[in-house]
Structures are given as C-alpha cells and as structure tokens.
Amino acid sequence: MYTLNSKQPVPVYPLEQNNATGNNSFSIVHSEGALVYEENLLIPHRKAHYMLVFVKHNRGRHWVDMTAYERKDNALYFTAPHQILVKEAATPFWGTYLTFTNEFLALQQNAALRELPLIQNPHNGHELLLTAADMSFAEELLTRIEVEHNRPGEWQHRMLTAYLTVLLTYLSRLYTEQFPGNEPSADQRLLRTYRAKVEECFRELHEVGAYAALLHISAGHLSEVVKAQSGRPAIKHLHERLVLEAKRLLLYTPLSLKELAFDLGFSDASYFNRFFKRETGITPAEFRTTIRKMYQ
Structure with missing residues (x-):
C-alpha cells in the first residue's frame, strides 16, 4: 500500500460537477468493467462527500482509515467525508457509485436522512453484505435514481429524495441487522x-x-x-x-x-x-x- 511522506498533505477530493446537470452535491455512476475514478485512488486521500459503492463484481483490497477490506461480490462499501481512503490496485469494477455531500443532506427535504443508521454509522462499519434479493432491490432503485439524476426539472430533487430515502432506509435496516452492536463505549x-x-x-x-x-x-x-x-x-x-x-x-x-x-x-x-x-x-x-x- 502506497503511503505519503511527511511533507505531502493528504489530498481531499471534492465531488466533481456533473457537466450535464451542473450538480456538484450528488452524483451516481454505473460501471460495467471500467476503472471508475481510479486515477488518484492509489495514494491515501480523503473524500469531501459520502460515498456508497454497490459492488456487483470487483476484486482487490482497500483501506478505510486503518481497516482493510477485501472486496466481495454483492456488497456495499460506504464511507463518510474526510476519512482516509486508499486502494491497493486498480481493478475492473461492475457496480454503481452513489455520492452526495453534506450540503445535499443539509437541504430541508433531506434532513431526515442524516439520522439514519447508515449515515450516522455508530459502529464505524464500512461493509454490508447483500443477498441476491438485496442487490436486486438496490439496483432497481439505483436505476430509478440515475434516470432522475439525468432529468433536471422542477420535481427532480423531490424524486431523488424519495428514492434515496427508500434506499437508505432499506440499507439502514440491513445495517442494524449486521451490526446488532454492543453498547457504545x-x-x-x-x-x-x-x-x-x-x-x-x-x-x-x-x-x-x-x-x-x-x-x-x-x-x-x-x-x-x-x-x-x-x-x-x-x-x-x-x-x-x-x-x-x-x-x-x-x-x-x-x-x-x-x-x-x-x-x-x-x-x-x-x-x-x-x-x-x-x-x-x-x-x-x-x-x-x-x-x-x-x-x-
């Protein structure tokens, strides 16, 4: 794993603006075997946004702060802003990246999303294992989110919030099942x-x-x-x-x-x-x- 020397600051990568919609607070990218966002991910870095990576198929290992994750098929990997992340190698990826910023969650219609367990992440976990049914449910919603994201208009933000609320609520239920959790310290x-x-x-x-x-x-x-x-x-x-x-x-x-x-x-x-x-x-x-x- 590549590490920075003491003179190098840890880079912080913002959410890039979508040229078609002008939106720089929310994005969704689907990949069928591409090396998505791989250029700068092999050095320790931070994201200035939340990231949910739905893995249909991918191989390799990545780190979130000081924890290593060997990527599995049919899994969700998620991180919050400003955690230190690094991948060990660039590998082809089948799945979907969903990203959004604190500013997106600060919008009035999205305020309730901040309280969901997946966003709060009280157990500091970063991997959810998905059944075939879970992945199918998520993929259907992700398809709807992607269509809506590429369709700017008066109702776009309401529709994105509605779909995202269902998706994150569903994933939060899985989170509480997979992290039934000890009492917090x-x-x-x-x-x-x-x-x-x-x-x-x-x-x-x-x-x-x-x-x-x-x-x-x-x-x-x-x-x-x-x-x-x-x-x-x-x-x-x-x-x-x-x-x-x-x-x-x-x-x-x-x-x-x-x-x-x-x-x-x-x-x-x-x-x-x-x-x-x-x-x-x-x-x-x-x-x-x-x-x-x-x-x-």
Missing part, C-alpha cells in the same frame, strides 16, 4: 452527547469550553475524546454545524448577511463573513448566488 456516548449539545446550542455557544461546562467535564478531556472518536477536533464539529445552518439560511431565506450573522450568534457581520470564508473558501454572498443558481 463511554467515549462514544460522550461524542454523541457532545454532538447533540452542539445541535441544541450552536447558535448561542461557540466555544468548546462552554459545552464542556454543560457536560461537567474539562474542555481538555472533551477535546481529547471527540478527536479520538471522530478524527476531528471538537471545535470543527461546531464550526461545521454553524456553516451548515448558514448555508441553509442563505439558500432558503432572504435574510441579509447582518441578520443571518445575528441569527447564528455572531455579534459582528464582518466576523461572520471572515468565519464563513475561512471555513468554505468563499464568502456568504458568493455561496448564496451559486447555490440559488444551482437549485433554481
């Missing part, structure tokens, strides 16, 4: 509790120390556990939640940037502007213009 429970508190208080509390006080633990302990369990600093979870809500408001509301900043607990609109650009690479105004063009 104390550290896993703390991570869940922290995320729940962030969801509850992200508008009012912008410092990790404030959440530590709510949980009656030290900020250092909270930061250490969250980083160990999730791979990301505690403050990053909070910043991502703020950015998600900002994007939601920028898309769905006419709030001015000053009003939006105040709604999210920022006392100064210019600071909110700098915060958003630091986290996303673009200003709130640029994001609003881009996202509204995409979903109009």
Whole structure:
C-alpha cells in the first residue's frame, strides 16, 4: 500500500460537477468493467462527500482509515467525508457509485436522512453484505435514481429524495441487522452527547469550553475524546454545524448577511463573513448566488 511522506498533505477530493446537470452535491455512476475514478485512488486521500459503492463484481483490497477490506461480490462499501481512503490496485469494477455531500443532506427535504443508521454509522462499519434479493432491490432503485439524476426539472430533487430515502432506509435496516452492536463505549456516548449539545446550542455557544461546562467535564478531556472518536477536533464539529445552518439560511431565506450573522450568534457581520470564508473558501454572498443558481 502506497503511503505519503511527511511533507505531502493528504489530498481531499471534492465531488466533481456533473457537466450535464451542473450538480456538484450528488452524483451516481454505473460501471460495467471500467476503472471508475481510479486515477488518484492509489495514494491515501480523503473524500469531501459520502460515498456508497454497490459492488456487483470487483476484486482487490482497500483501506478505510486503518481497516482493510477485501472486496466481495454483492456488497456495499460506504464511507463518510474526510476519512482516509486508499486502494491497493486498480481493478475492473461492475457496480454503481452513489455520492452526495453534506450540503445535499443539509437541504430541508433531506434532513431526515442524516439520522439514519447508515449515515450516522455508530459502529464505524464500512461493509454490508447483500443477498441476491438485496442487490436486486438496490439496483432497481439505483436505476430509478440515475434516470432522475439525468432529468433536471422542477420535481427532480423531490424524486431523488424519495428514492434515496427508500434506499437508505432499506440499507439502514440491513445495517442494524449486521451490526446488532454492543453498547457504545463511554467515549462514544460522550461524542454523541457532545454532538447533540452542539445541535441544541450552536447558535448561542461557540466555544468548546462552554459545552464542556454543560457536560461537567474539562474542555481538555472533551477535546481529547471527540478527536479520538471522530478524527476531528471538537471545535470543527461546531464550526461545521454553524456553516451548515448558514448555508441553509442563505439558500432558503432572504435574510441579509447582518441578520443571518445575528441569527447564528455572531455579534459582528464582518466576523461572520471572515468565519464563513475561512471555513468554505468563499464568502456568504458568493455561496448564496451559486447555490440559488444551482437549485433554481
């Protein structure tokens, strides 16, 4: 397995924009023996999106963080944004790649999808074994999703959400059957509790120390556990939640940037502007213009 040297940052691959639809938050690609997306996958990398790989037939081994998976036929392999991934060799692939971003899940009609076990992945698993019936069911839905994805129009997003809800709900049931699970550890429970508190208080509390006080633990302990369990600093979870809500408001509301900043607990609109650009690479105004063009 190829590894990066200490001077090389781990590359992060965004979801490429579909030239036909202009969509860069959701994609589906079907392969009949091609080497799909193989160019840069043989070095450790991260994806900036969720990825579900439905394998009809494929051989080889890949790694998710520090776990190796020998690929099996009739299986689903799935990962969340920013995990470190690497394949050991490029091999022909028969199956379907389904990918979507946090921004796609942040859309109001998709919000419930975030709570499904397959997306939450409490057991940190990345492989589901599918029966012939399971694969047939998934392939039928994937075909419908692909047709809808290539058919932009007023009803496209509603139809994609409907099909994706059925698919991910079905897969989540399989997930709970294949990962019946031991009780989560104390550290896993703390991570869940922290995320729940962030969801509850992200508008009012912008410092990790404030959440530590709510949980009656030290900020250092909270930061250490969250980083160990999730791979990301505690403050990053909070910043991502703020950015998600900002994007939601920028898309769905006419709030001015000053009003939006105040709604999210920022006392100064210019600071909110700098915060958003630091986290996303673009200003709130640029994001609003881009996202509204995409979903109009």
